[in-house]
Amino acid sequence: MALTRRQFLHLVAASALGVAVLSPARPASARRRSGPAVGLLVDVARCIGCRSCEMACKRYHGFPERESADLSPTAWTVVRSRSLDRPRPHLILGEGGAGQRTYKVQCMHCVEPACASACPVAALRKTPEGPVVYEAGRCLGCRYCMLACPFQVPRFEWDRPLPRIQKCNLCAERLARGDRPACVEACPVQALQIGPRDAILSEAARRIAETPDRYVPAIYGAEEAGGTSWLYVSDVPFEELGFPVVVREPLPAYTWKALGKVPALVITVGATLSALEFFLRRRADLNGGVR
Amino acid sequence: MARLLPVGRAVLWSLAAAAAVVSVVRYARGLGAVTHLSDRFPWGLWVGFDILCGVALAAGGFTMAATVHVLHNERYRPLLRPAIVTGFLGYLLVVAALLVDLGRPYRIWHPLIMWNPHSVMFEVAWCVMLYTLVLALEFGTMVLERLGWTTLLSIARVSLPPLVVAGVILSTLHQSSLGSLFLIVPGKLHPLWYTPLLPVLFFLSAVAVGPAMVTVEAAASARAFRRPLEAPLLADLGRAMAVVLTLYLGVRVVDLVLRDVLPLVTPTTVEGALFIAEVGGGVVAPLVLLALPTAHRPGTVVASSALAVAGVVLNRLNVAITGMRAGTGAAYVPSWMEVVVTLGIVSAGVLAYLWIAEHLPVFAAPAEERAGG
Numbered sequence: 001m002a003l004t005r006r007q008f009l010h011l012v013a014a015s016a017l018g019v020a021v022l023s024p025a026r027p028a029s030a031r032r033r034s035g036p037a038v039g040l041l042v043d044v045a046r047c048i049g050c051r052s053c054e055m056a057c058k059r060y061h062g063f064p065e066r067e068s069a070d071l072s073p074t075a076w077t078v079v080r081s082r083s084l085d086r087p088r089p090h091l092i093l094g095e096g097g098a099g100q101r102t103y104k105v106q107c108m109h110c111v112e113p114a115c116a117s118a119c120p121v122a123a124l125r126k127t128p129e130g131p132v133v134y135e136a137g138r139c140l141g142c143r144y145c146m147l148a149c150p151f152q153v154p155r156f157e158w159d160r161p162l163p164r165i166q167k168c169n170l171c172a173e174r175l176a177r178g179d180r181p182a183c184v185e186a187c188p189v190q191a192l193q194i195g196p197r198d199a200i201l202s203e204a205a206r207r208i209a210e211t212p213d214r215y216v217p218a219i220y221g222a223e224e225a226g227g228t229s230w231l232y233v234s235d236v237p238f239e240e241l242g243f244p245v246v247v248r249e250p251l252p253a254y255t256w257k258a259l260g261k262v263p264a265l266v267i268t269v270g271a272t273l274s275a276l277e278f279f280l281r282r283r284a285d286l287n288g289g290v291r
Numbered sequence: 292m293a294r295l296l297p298v299g300r301a302v303l304w305s306l307a308a309a310a311a312v313v314s315v316v317r318y319a320r321g322l323g324a325v326t327h328l329s330d331r332f333p334w335g336l337w338v339g340f341d342i343l344c345g346v347a348l349a350a351g352g353f354t355m356a357a358t359v360h361v362l363h364n365e366r367y368r369p370l371l372r373p374a375i376v377t378g379f380l381g382y383l384l385v386v387a388a389l390l391v392d393l394g395r396p397y398r399i400w401h402p403l404i405m406w407n408p409h410s411v412m413f414e415v416a417w418c419v420m421l422y423t424l425v426l427a428l429e430f431g432t433m434v435l436e437r438l439g440w441t442t443l444l445s446i447a448r449v450s451l452p453p454l455v456v457a458g459v460i461l462s463t464l465h466q467s468s469l470g471s472l473f474l475i476v477p478g479k480l481h482p483l484w485y486t487p488l489l490p491v492l493f494f495l496s497a498v499a500v501g502p503a504m505v506t507v508e509a510a511a512s513a514r515a516f517r518r519p520l521e522a523p524l525l526a527d528l529g530r531a532m533a534v535v536l537t538l539y540l541g542v543r544v545v546d547l548v549l550r551d552v553l554p555l556v557t558p559t560t561v562e563g564a565l566f567i568a569e570v571g572g573g574v575v576a577p578l579v580l581l582a583l584p585t586a587h588r589p590g591t592v593v594a595s596s597a598l599a600v601a602g603v604v605l606n607r608l609n610v611a612i613t614g615m616r617a618g619t620g621a622a623y624v625p626s627w628m629e630v631v632v633t634l635g636i637v638s639a640g641v642l643a644y645l646w647i648a649e650h651l652p653v654f655a656a657p658a659e660e661r662a663g664g
Contacts, residue, residue, distance in 0.1 A: 071330075113474055120412035121398075121405035138405050144412045148475045152619065155330050156394065158323025163394040169607015171625035244478070251475050251582065255411050258471040262464060269463050273361050273456045280363040281452070283485045 026289065037111070037229065038130035038175065039197030040184065041204055042103055044234035044241065045091045045214060046191035049102030051079045056186030057106075060171070073155050075167035076185055077106035082241050091214070092189060101236050104192075107132060107153045107168035108221060109229035110250070111197075115145035115154060117252035123165070130197070130229050131170035139165060146222065150225050150246045169227070197229060204233045226250025300645075303638040310635020313628045314391050322394070325628040332621035336629045339611030341388030341636055343469055344604050345381050346419070347497045351508070352378020352426060353462035354501030369521065370528075372433060372653045373512060374505050376644060379426040382419065384640045386481045391632055406583045411471045416464035425458040433651045455570050463556040467494040473610055479618035483566045484610050491542060499535035502528040502601040503577075503596035515645070518654065520589045529592035532599060533581040565605065565613050572603010 051067060057077045058065045068075035081102045090097030113132045116124045123138035124145055141163055146154045157163035171181035184192045193200065201222060208215040220232035224246040234241065317325045326334050347498050355374035358364045390396040402416040470493030473480055486492070506528050511608045513520045557563040578596035585591050614621060647653060
């Protein structure tokens with residue numbers, strides 16, 4: 001997660017070339033793309049923990065407007081806070097906010113989502129615009145998406161007889177009509193920004209490059225799980241904030257390595273067994289076997 | 292009649308009934324009301340035991356069918372039918388468990404029309420559906436025989452070899468794919484179990500446990516139905532199992548060495564201790580027993596088979612539960628109601644097996660004892 005300076009410089013160079021460099025075409029998804037996919041930035045250094053984003057999300061989606069401790073079926077985004085071992089002044093709150101940092105969490109909307117590749121019925125899918133959306137009418141409730149998600153985001157309605165999966169949909173319907181997501185709209189300190197993903201990556205890199213003594217040289221989400229739509233910059237190392245350490249290769253590629261061999265396996269096993277059956281039956285017949 | 296005490300049957304019936312009651316609560320009040328599953332730990336005992344072990348332990352069906360119908364090794368024919376019955380019942384029980392575990396069980400057929408070829412679960416769903424159909428047809432010949440429908444029976448006999456080949460292909464695919472399911476959690480599954488070879492290991496262990504289950508089952512039926520144990524056949528099954536288990540152990544050890552995780556094999560951690568129990572008790576111990584001069588004795592073969600079965604069960608539980616605890620940060624222990632459902636489903640399987648063994652020509656050679664029942 002924490003980049004070395006050299007890796008970081010590579011990233012800055014690559015971000016100018018856009019998302020294609022970071023995640024070349026792979027089998028699972030992200031093949032056709034009509035416009036530039038969306039990217040969103042969380043600047044942890046700016047977040048004051050006011051929870052306006054969390055409340056705006058709940059209001060817009062009609063969920064109970066209470067603070068939530070963790071993501072839930074009725075809390076698609078929540079603001080987490082983390083006490084710091086070594087306090088350092090907050091960009092906006094100063095010494096008063098030195099003891100902790102706050103940041104919002106939600107579905108990361110991976111460029112190549114593990115959940116969408118895991119779902120047997122394609123109830124979860126990555127739209128060309130960026131959001132990973134869920135179609136409840138297809139879902140079996142097998143919960144493989146929950147197992148697969150490296151960020152442990154999808155939530156299940158455990159107390160319902162006929163449950164659904166619940167997670168942030170990036171306000172896909174608002175994006176479609178040109179509006180910003182409810183959470184981004186609500187942020188009073190511009191800790192949240194939205195734009196084309198490559199532009200947001202460049203913006204993240206720019207902030208780090210221009211104020212290297214403030215930001216840690218890492219963009220969380222640039223490469224995690226092959227890249228995510230939500231990107232984070234921070235003035236505190238991401239490990240210290242409790243961000244999960246996630247592999248850099250897109251997760252669908254891990255299962256595809258096995259799944260891609262299925263056709264060849266079917267042909268090999270089928271042909272071998274059929275040949276064996278034929279010859280061994282002939283031998284048994286010739287030997288006057290008891291068939 | 293089976294020599295099973297009325298008390299034994301009563302216990303099995305009560306467990307099955309208790310499982311039915313818990314299922315009703317689950318459908319009325321949700322999975323949260325009966326399980327200890329959580330958002331961080333969405334798969335528990337039902338997936339780990341009922342589904343992963345259920346499918347693995349039903350592997351006797353395809354291994355014996357391949358031996359008799361593809362390799363034309365007629366000696367094993369007496370063991371084929373019990374293996375098919377166990378296999379068929381095993382898959383029916385897996386489907387039963389799925390119907391309790393799935394959030395929306397009435398959509399279990401959705402993968403038929405809603406495709407995602409990039410999903411391992413999609414492949415598993417198709418293979419399990421098709422293979423259950425294959426097992427139903429293989430099992431159907433026993434029913435036809437009992438009913439005396441000779442025309443249909445002769446058609447069934449001719450179509451058996453291609454059907455069995457299809458069954459072996461489907462089994463190869465989904466036995467391995469149950470391992471592939473976990474390839475997508477490199478950050479969550481403990482390195483003692485997470486390996487790109489998961490599908491290979493799942494397949495090999497299923498092939499090894501096939502003859503082991505057939506042996507355990509033959510020993511159990513010999514007791515229950517007062518039938519003689521076929522000692523020479525069992526000795527051969529033991530040898531077959533030893534070959535596959537050796538191969539499995541070799542792949543397992545080389546994999547651990549290449550991935551540089553051997554130091555994790557230590558009894559001081561929960562994972563390490565359960566790994567030692569799994570591989571030591573379930574793979575090394577049966578191999579040692581089968582290497583002794585007494586390896587040909589039915590008692591030795593049955594004991595090593597029982598160990599191998601326990602080893603596969605522990606392996607699947609370790610992958611689905613033990614190995615996932617640290618990586619997900621969740622402390623999952625199944626609730627008593629989850630345990631009741633699992634026990635109830637197994638009980639229902641045993642009761643169904645007893646009924647079938649008493650009413651269909653399972654142990655009879657074809658054409659003999661047709662009137663028996």
